[in-house]
Every structure is written in structure tokens, then in C-alpha cells.
Amino acid sequence: MRILTGLQPSGTLHIGNYFGAMEPAVQLQDKGDAFYFLADYHAMTSMSDATTLRENVQNLAIDFLACGLDPEKATIFRQSDVSAVTELSWILSTVCPMGLLERCHSYKDKIAKGLDANHALFAYPVLMAADILLYDANVVPVGKDQKQHLEVTRDLAIKINDRFGEDTLVVPEAMIKENTAIVPGIDGQKMSKSYGNTIPLVGGKKALRKLIMKIVTDSTPVEDPKPTDNSNVIALYKLFADEAAVQQMIEEHQAGGFGYGHFKQQLFDAYYDHFEHVRTKREELENNLDYVNEVLAKGAEKATAEATKVIDRVRKAVGLR
Ligand code: ATP
Numbered sequence: 001m002r003i004l005t006g007l008q009p010s011g012t013l014h015i016g017n018y019f020g021a022m023e024p025a026v027q028l029q030d031k032g033d034a035f036y037f038l039a040d041y042h043a044m045t046s047m048s049d050a051t052t053l054r055e056n057v058q059n060l061a062i063d064f065l066a067c068g069l070d071p072e073k074a075t076i077f078r079q080s081d082v083s084a085v086t087e088l089s090w091i092l093s094t095v096c097p098m099g100l101l102e103r104c105h106s107y108k109d110k111i112a113k114g115l116d117a118n119h120a121l122f123a124y125p126v127l128m129a130a131d132i133l134l135y136d137a138n139v140v141p142v143g144k145d146q147k148q149h150l151e152v153t154r155d156l157a158i159k160i161n162d163r164f165g166e167d168t169l170v171v172p173e174a175m176i177k178e179n180t181a182i183v184p185g186i187d188g189q190k191m192s193k194s195y196g197n198t199i200p201l202v203g204g205k206k207a208l209r210k211l212i213m214k215i216v217t218d219s220t221p222v223e224d225p226k227p228t229d230n231s232n233v234i235a236l237y238k239l240f241a242d243e244a245a246v247q248q249m250i251e252e253h254q255a256g257g258f259g260y261g262h263f264k265q266q267l268f269d270a271y272y273d274h275f276e277h278v279r280t281k282r283e284e285l286e287n288n289l290d291y292v293n294e295v296l297a298k299g300a301e302k303a304t305a306e307a308t309k310v311i312d313r314v315r316k317a318v319g320l321r
Pocket residue numbers: 006007008009010016017018019020021046141142143144145146180181182183184185190191192193194195
């Protein structure tokens with residue numbers, strides 16, 4: 001089984017990325033042949049500073065390793081190190097109806113948030129399809145926001161196979177964990193790097209606590225019972241605490257007498273503890289950048305070898321040689 005997923009170096013890794021993609025990726029690296037990449041071509045749809053992009057790539061590579069991805073088990077690489085992906089993206093574009101992209105929520109959401117409506121942002125799902133199809137991936141662990149893009153990927157693979165031969169591309173499946181499908185940000189909307197509503201995995205303790213304290217809640221007075229159904233604090237606490245602790249927080253909401261600050265402090269403690277090992281490992285890796293770069297160089301080599309097989313097969317099928 002070939003497993004593949006990617007994360008954009010478009011900002012600092014946050015707990016939505018962690019639970020939606022990173023944690024499943026760590027678990028799956030023992031279950032099959034895993035390919036995990038840093039999506040730097042994709043990040044260019046939301047950022048335009050070369051120095052920041054390079055810094056973000058390095059930081060995300062450190063995060064991959066600090067979170068437990070193991071280069072002995074998984075191929076870890078930079079998307080742009082295998083430029084055949086842009087060629088496959090072009091080939092897929094030729095079978096991609098405009099309407100398919102026009103329906104994509106992620107594009108519409110990002111435009112609504114004020115991102116530039118450039119062609120790359122619009123065509124993003126086609127490049128993402130190429131990312132997946134170039135490695136004959138079977139399973140793609142992602143957050144729920146990517147469900148529609150995975151459907152586009154499957155559609156495009158099926159169209160290519162219908163037109164050019166059944167065995168041209170492997171049709172992949174999304175793997176979405178229901179309990180962590182969409183992690184809310186501090187404003188209650190989907191946590192996203194490009195929305196500025198994230199809770200990063202690591203950072204200074206004071207600054208992180210301040211962020212957690214900013215999570216949007218309603219203005220129920222301290223002494224009154226508090227709603228539990230759409231509570232961001234409870235939704236986030238569920239990611240870190242066991243069932244009994246979550247139940248207790250729910251009961252304390254219902255009883256009244258506790259302010260939101262009390263619940264946020266509990267959330268902060270659980271969250272901060274959860275990533276202790278990532279912080280420690282991160283510090284180690286920051287002092288060993290040669291190793292990090294070596295991992296990416298080896299990953300690029302392995303990824304290129306796999307991608308070359310697939311792009312050759314596709315080129316032949318579509319009549320490019
Ligand atoms: P951007 O705003 O630049 O799109 P992002 O925060 O959405 O960044 P991506 O790099 O696009 O992060 O996504 C990487 C992975 O993390 C994808 O699998 C995506 O589904 C998952 N992911 C992102 N945000 C969340 C979230 N809030 N909850 C669950 N999974 C998420």
C-alpha cells in the first residue's frame with residue numbers, strides 16, 4: 001500500500017495540520033510505503049516572499065521529523081525537487097472541466113478571505129491531483145477540507161484512464177478521521193495558516209497561553225451554566241484529554257460557577273503537555289540542520305525515482321513520445 005500526504009510550508013504548523021494529517025501520517029508510516037512531502041509549489045499560491053518560503057520549508061522539514069516521521073520508514077521530500085509534478089499537472093488539466101474547479105469550496109473560501117484570485121489558486125486541485133497520482137498513491141490521509149480535492153483527484157484519474165487506458169493512473173482513496181476532521185481555529189472557523197486563526201504546535205509558553213485565552217467564546221456570566229454544543233474550547237480539549245476529563249469539563253460548563261478562563265487554562269495545560277516531546281526534538285534538530293537537509297536530499301532522490309516511472313508511463317499513454 002502506497003500512502004501519500006503533503007503539507008504546505010505556508011506558515012507555522014498548527015494543531016489542525018497535526019491532527020488532520022501529521023498524526024495519521026506518523027501512524028501510517030508503519031503500515032505501508034509512505035511518501036510525505038513539503039508542498040512548496042502550493043505554498044506559492046498564498047505567499048510571495050522567497051526568503052520566507054525557504055525558511056518555512058526548513059521549519060516544516062524540522063516539524064515533520066520532530067512530530068515523529070522517520071526517514072528510515074517514509075520518503076520525506078520537497079515537492080519542487082520533483083518537477084515532473086508540474087508536467088503531470090498540465091496533462092491532467094487537459095481533461096479537467098472548468099466546472100469541476102469552479103465548484104471547489106477551498107478556492108471560494110480563500111477568495112472570500114481576501115487572497116488573490118490568481119490562476120494557481122484556482123488550479124490548485126489539479127496540482128494536488130498530480131502530487132498524488134505521480135506516486136501511484138492508494139491512501140491519502142487528510143483533513144476534511146481536502147475531501148473535495150480528493151474527489152477531483154479521483155475524477156481526473158478516471159478520466160485519464162477512460163481516455164488513455166485503464167492502467168495509466170492509480171485511483172486513490174482519502175483517509176479522513178471523523179473525530180479530527182476539521183479542527184476549529186481561535187475564531188471557531190476552520191483553523192488555517194492563511195486565515196491567521198491558528199494555534200501552533202510549538203512556541204514560547206507565554207505567547208501560546210495568550211493565544212488559547214483568545215479563543216472566542218460567548219459572554220455567559222461566570223455564575224451561569226454555559227452552552228456545550230458549539231464550544232470551541234470543548235472541541236479543542238477533546239483532542240488532548242481523555243473521555244473522563246472531557247466529561248468533567250462538560251459538567252462544569254453545565255453547572256455554572258466557572259468562567260471561560262478556567263476552562264481555557266485546562267485546555268492550555270493539556271495542549272502544552274501533549275507537545276512536550278515535539279518541542280524537545282525540535283530543539284535537537286535545529287542544531288543539526290545538516291541532518292535535516294540530508295533527509296530532504298535522500299528523499300528527493302527516492303521520490304524522483306518513483307515519479308519517473310509514473311511520468312514515463314503517462315507520457316507514453318497520452319502520446320508524448
Ligand atoms: P493554508 O491556509 O495555506 O491552506 P492550512 O492551514 O489549510 O494552510 P495545509 O498545508 O493546506 O494547511 O493542509 C495540510 C493538511 O492539514 C491537509 O491534509 C489538511 O486537510 C490538514 N488540515 C489543515 N487544516 C486543518 C484543520 N483545521 N483541521 C483538520 N485538518 C486540517
